[in-house]
Amino acid sequence: MKSEQQYIDLFSQCEAMICRHSAEAMNAPRAKAFADFERIGFPTRKQEKYKYTEVADLFAPDYGLNLNRLPIPVNPYEVFKCDVPNMSTSLYFVVNDAFDKHDHPAAQLPEGVLFGSLKEMSEQHPELVKKYYGKLADTAKDGVAAFNTLFAQDGVLMYVPRNKVVEKPIQLVNILRADVDFMVNRRVLVILEEGAQAKLLVCDHAMDNVNFLSTQVVEVFAGENAVFDLYELEETHDSTVRFSNLYVRQEAGSNVLLNGMTLHNGTTRNTTEVTLAGRGAEINLCGMAIADRNEQVDNHTFIDHQVPDCTSNELFKYVLDHQATGAFAGKVLVREGAQRTCSQQTNRNICATREARMYTQPQLEIYADDVKCSHGATVGQLDENALFYMQQRGISLQEARLLLMFAFVNEVVDQIRMEALKDRLHLLVEKRFRGELNKCQGCAICKN
Amino acid sequence: MQVEPNKYVKELTQEKYKYGFTTDVHTDIIEKGLDEKVVRLISEKKGEPDWLLDFRLKAFRYWQQLEMPTWAHLTIPEIDYQAISYYADPTRKKDGPKSLDEVDPELIKTFDKLGIPLEERLALSGMAVDAVMDSVSVKTTFKETLMEKGIIFCSISEAVREHPDLVKQYLGSVVGYRDNFFAALNSAVFSDGSFVYIPKGVRCPMELSTYFRINAANTGQFERTLIVADDDSYVSYLEGCTAPMRDENQLHAAIVEIVVMNRAEVKYSTVQNWYPGDAEGKGGVYNFVTKRGNCKGVDSKLSWTQVETGSAITWKYPSCILSGDNSTAEFYSVAVTNHFQQADTGTKMIHLGKNTRSTIVSKGISAGKSQNSYRGLVRVSGRADNARNYSQCDSLLLGSHCGAHTFPYMDIHNETAVVEHEATTSKISEDQIFYCNQRGISTEDAVGLIVNGYAKEVLNKLPMEFAVEAQKLLSVSLEGSVG
Numbered sequence: 001m002k003s004e005q006q007y008i009d010l011f012s013q014c015e016a017m018i019c020r021h022s023a024e025a026m027n028a029p030r031a032k033a034f035a036d037f038e039r040i041g042f043p044t045r046k047q048e049k050y051k052y053t054e055v056a057d058l059f060a061p062d063y064g065l066n067l068n069r070l071p072i073p074v075n076p077y078e079v080f081k082c083d084v085p086n087m088s089t090s091l092y093f094v095v096n097d098a099f100d101k102h103d104h105p106a107a108q109l110p111e112g113v114l115f116g117s118l119k120e121m122s123e124q125h126p127e128l129v130k131k132y133y134g135k136l137a138d139t140a141k142d143g144v145a146a147f148n149t150l151f152a153q154d155g156v157l158m159y160v161p162r163n164k165v166v167e168k169p170i171q172l173v174n175i176l177r178a179d180v181d182f183m184v185n186r187r188v189l190v191i192l193e194e195g196a197q198a199k200l201l202v203c204d205h206a207m208d209n210v211n212f213l214s215t216q217v218v219e220v221f222a223g224e225n226a227v228f229d230l231y232e233l234e235e236t237h238d239s240t241v242r243f244s245n246l247y248v249r250q251e252a253g254s255n256v257l258l259n260g261m262t263l264h265n266g267t268t269r270n271t272t273e274v275t276l277a278g279r280g281a282e283i284n285l286c287g288m289a290i291a292d293r294n295e296q297v298d299n300h301t302f303i304d305h306q307v308p309d310c311t312s313n314e315l316f317k318y319v320l321d322h323q324a325t326g327a328f329a330g331k332v333l334v335r336e337g338a339q340r341t342c343s344q345q346t347n348r349n350i351c352a353t354r355e356a357r358m359y360t361q362p363q364l365e366i367y368a369d370d371v372k373c374s375h376g377a378t379v380g381q382l383d384e385n386a387l388f389y390m391q392q393r394g395i396s397l398q399e400a401r402l403l404l405m406f407a408f409v410n411e412v413v414d415q416i417r418m419e420a421l422k423d424r425l426h427l428l429v430e431k432r433f434r435g436e437l438n439k440c441q442g443c444a445i446c447k448n
Numbered sequence: 449m450q451v452e453p454n455k456y457v458k459e460l461t462q463e464k465y466k467y468g469f470t471t472d473v474h475t476d477i478i479e480k481g482l483d484e485k486v487v488r489l490i491s492e493k494k495g496e497p498d499w500l501l502d503f504r505l506k507a508f509r510y511w512q513q514l515e516m517p518t519w520a521h522l523t524i525p526e527i528d529y530q531a532i533s534y535y536a537d538p539t540r541k542k543d544g545p546k547s548l549d550e551v552d553p554e555l556i557k558t559f560d561k562l563g564i565p566l567e568e569r570l571a572l573s574g575m576a577v578d579a580v581m582d583s584v585s586v587k588t589t590f591k592e593t594l595m596e597k598g599i600i601f602c603s604i605s606e607a608v609r610e611h612p613d614l615v616k617q618y619l620g621s622v623v624g625y626r627d628n629f630f631a632a633l634n635s636a637v638f639s640d641g642s643f644v645y646i647p648k649g650v651r652c653p654m655e656l657s658t659y660f661r662i663n664a665a666n667t668g669q670f671e672r673t674l675i676v677a678d679d680d681s682y683v684s685y686l687e688g689c690t691a692p693m694r695d696e697n698q699l700h701a702a703i704v705e706i707v708v709m710n711r712a713e714v715k716y717s718t719v720q721n722w723y724p725g726d727a728e729g730k731g732g733v734y735n736f737v738t739k740r741g742n743c744k745g746v747d748s749k750l751s752w753t754q755v756e757t758g759s760a761i762t763w764k765y766p767s768c769i770l771s772g773d774n775s776t777a778e779f780y781s782v783a784v785t786n787h788f789q790q791a792d793t794g795t796k797m798i799h800l801g802k803n804t805r806s807t808i809v810s811k812g813i814s815a816g817k818s819q820n821s822y823r824g825l826v827r828v829s830g831r832a833d834n835a836r837n838y839s840q841c842d843s844l845l846l847g848s849h850c851g852a853h854t855f856p857y858m859d860i861h862n863e864t865a866v867v868e869h870e871a872t873t874s875k876i877s878e879d880q881i882f883y884c885n886q887r888g889i890s891t892e893d894a895v896g897l898i899v900n901g902y903a904k905e906v907l908n909k910l911p912m913e914f915a916v917e918a919q920k921l922l923s924v925s926l927e928g929s930v931g
Binding site for chain 2: 048336337339349351352353354355356357358359360361362363364365366367368369370371372373374375376377378379380381
């Protein structure tokens with residue numbers, strides 16, 4: 001419990017400070033989170049859910065925390081252009097874990113739609129936040145969620161009222177910026193009421209070459225017939241640790257697409273839990289990881305079919321080079337009575353070197369009989385015949401390998417429901433494979 | 449077939465668990481409970497050498513430090529390990545029977561009822577049988593015929609006496625006493641089991657078979673099987689098991705170890721039909737078994753085939769360690785659960801050698817309120833170049849209160865590996881049933897037909913005699929599950 005103790009002490013000492021710089025709705029669950037965290041601590045590898053990531057070790061180093069909410073002297077709009085050509089988005093920034101208060105030049109939101117600092121929104125709309133905050137992220141079940149609930153002071157709230165359609169995609173850029181080893185804990189709350197529609201693109205970037213650890217808890221509530229797309233793109237660096245817990249609850253007839261792409265990272269652990277609570281809900285969950293050197297990507301997904309007539313599709317692809325480690329654990333639970341469930345899960349992986357490691361664990365737990373469920377997982381290499389075929393036609397081996405790997409992960413990119421973003425990602429993926437993408441693209445700092 | 453098929457199925461389905469009788473033979477049972485004294489007593493009763501007693505004691509001391517594993521997808525009621533008797537000997541004679549005449553006639557009747565060809569006159573069935581009742585090996589047939597070829601097939605106690613070097617060399621070499629909770633328990637208290645040694649270049653001319661039966665009440669059965677196939681040899685080994693119907697649960701924790709040397713081949717088939725408990729989930733055998741083979745030599749081959757229909761709870765993962773280059777392993781399984789049965793079964797394929805191949809075909813059928821899980825691991829180590837694995841696990845659900853689960857693990861540490869896993873879960877389609885109904889086949893018969901077709905891929909791997917028995921078992925186990 002050594003790793004936990006420093007945080008238990010820290011919270012005990014600084015509780016007043018943490019609460020002072022946050023909002024009532026976020027402070028309320030801290031006491032329970034503290035009790036839960038004291039009891040369960042960080043997850044260990046003995047727990048099936050965290051079999052492939054040693055959490056406590058990652059939290060052990062001494063990181064700085066900005067509990068006193070000192071302003072960070074950076075205007076992201078000046079230094080950062082994470083633009084997608086041919087696509088206009090409403091652009092927002094979160095620097096570390098604070099919502100950036102500079103003007104948002106491109107932001108145009110329909111009336112009634114809220115997007116902004118979770119702390120401020122909690123003050124302005126306490127009832128709304130109170131109703132949803134912490135309702136999906138169960139602190140008693142997950143040590144990382146408890147930790148985040150304990151320390152998160154700000155984040156983002158997105159609220160789309162009934163039948164409102166947000167045409168223009170919203171883009172949120174998380175920037176990690178610090179001069180010393182640094183930890184950020186951010187919280188995202190997404191609420192779509194009945195019939196609401198929106199698209200959210202979240203990009204993670206690390207600007208400085210120090211060690212970062214970020215935890216993030218995202219809670220998404222999709223009301224009846226709501227349509228929501230969430231794209232997450234991670235482009236950080238080797239010394240970044242990311243914990244992301246994404247919880248989604250879907251009501252009847254809702255349609256949600258989640259796509260998590262890891263292009264560059266240090267150690268990443270994404271937990272995604274989807275509850276299909278209303279009939280006819282559909283979830284499309286996909287993910288892709290390109291990892292090399294000592295990068296680690298661990299995706300854990302859980303889809304809970306609670307009611308009949310729901311559909312889930314899952315597709316995860318990994319390309320692992322050098323000593324990279326990949327892990328995928330996907331569990332689909334079909335509860336008793338959840339008849340006519342349709343569930344598909346696919347995980348395909350390429351290990352490019354002998355040192356690369358892949359752990360995959362596709363799981364089905366089914367308690368209803370009228371279901372169509374399947375999962376498939378493969379680990380292999382590039383098809384020798386295809387490589388030979390291309391070489392015969394004058395394509396160099398190197399190029400042929402790239403083409404195949406490119407095609408391999410593009411299946412995930414093609415799931416994106418925004419053409420411009422799809423094109424952009426095709427390009428990014430290709431650059432990534434060619435080794436030209438050492439850091440993030442388009443950021444003024446990296447360009448210099 | 450000339451006989452009316454419906455009648456045949458009906459006969460079968462009406463008989464429920466036909467092996468549920470008990471045999472009234474005098475049985476020497478030691479006091480309930482487990483401590484070091486008991487371990488020493490078992491060893492003493494069997495007149496074991498010191499090294500084996502040491503092995504038992506080490507295992508027992510290790511077991512005491514362990515807790516029962518909880519990771520399986522099973523709800524296991526608490527087991528009081530002190531309420532079980534760890535040794536029951538129905539033969540009660542000095543050193544086990546020397547010939548058939550010495551065996552208690554009741555016992556022979558028992559095995560007759562079970563249809564086991566214990567008597568020489570049943571030699572036509574061409575099987576050498578080692579029958580183990582409760583804790584003791586009762587009779588091994590055909591020993592002399594096998595001996596001519598140099599094949600050793602006897603109870604493990606006898607092997608300890610007569611071939612101590614072989615036993616000492618291989619016992620615990622595949623499943624060490626530190627392997628897991630039940631392996632440690634078994635290593636401490638194992639009572640009997642079979643030992644098979646096939647010498648170099650010998651192809652075993654007949655199927656070897658062991659029949660296990662728990663008879664005495666409140667006893668556990670802890671047998672241990674050790675099979676060693678030396679270079680260029682071949683053996684096919686069958687295992688069957690039954691138990692009487694009792695309201696209390698009975699514990700069965702066995703170990704099977706198989707060593708396969710250069711170019712040798714071992715085929716191990718199991719039809720597991722321990723008493724599954726009644727329709728209300730009362731009673732039944734807890735079957736916690738560790739089975740593992742080591743394909744030690746180059747070009748060796750090990751094949752597991754299992755038909756699991758019995759036991760209240762099954763916890764069983766026949767595994768293969770593919771340490772020899774070019775070795776091959778197969779796992780074929782049909783697991784049927786009905787009423788309140790629970791099964792968590794599957795396999796582990798550990799690829800260590802180069803060019804190793806493994807195939808996994810698992811078919812789960814769940815009915816009633818049962819839970820049926822497939823749990824499997826495929827590990828390809830860094831040195832195992834060109835390893836190849838194909839896994840397929842299908843589940844069939846009959847009824848809306850049962851569960852079918854799949855938990856495959858794949859740990860790949862080598863870029864040349866090709867590993868595939870596929871799983872599907874579904875129920876019998878209404879179209880198929882309708883098609884059969886149209887042709888005058890009743891729904892129950894149609895389900896029987898479809899289930900048999902579904903399991904065919906695995907049943908085909910069983911030796912002839914077993915395949916017939918297994919098919920019958922399938923229909924009996926699923927009786928009353930349709931409607």
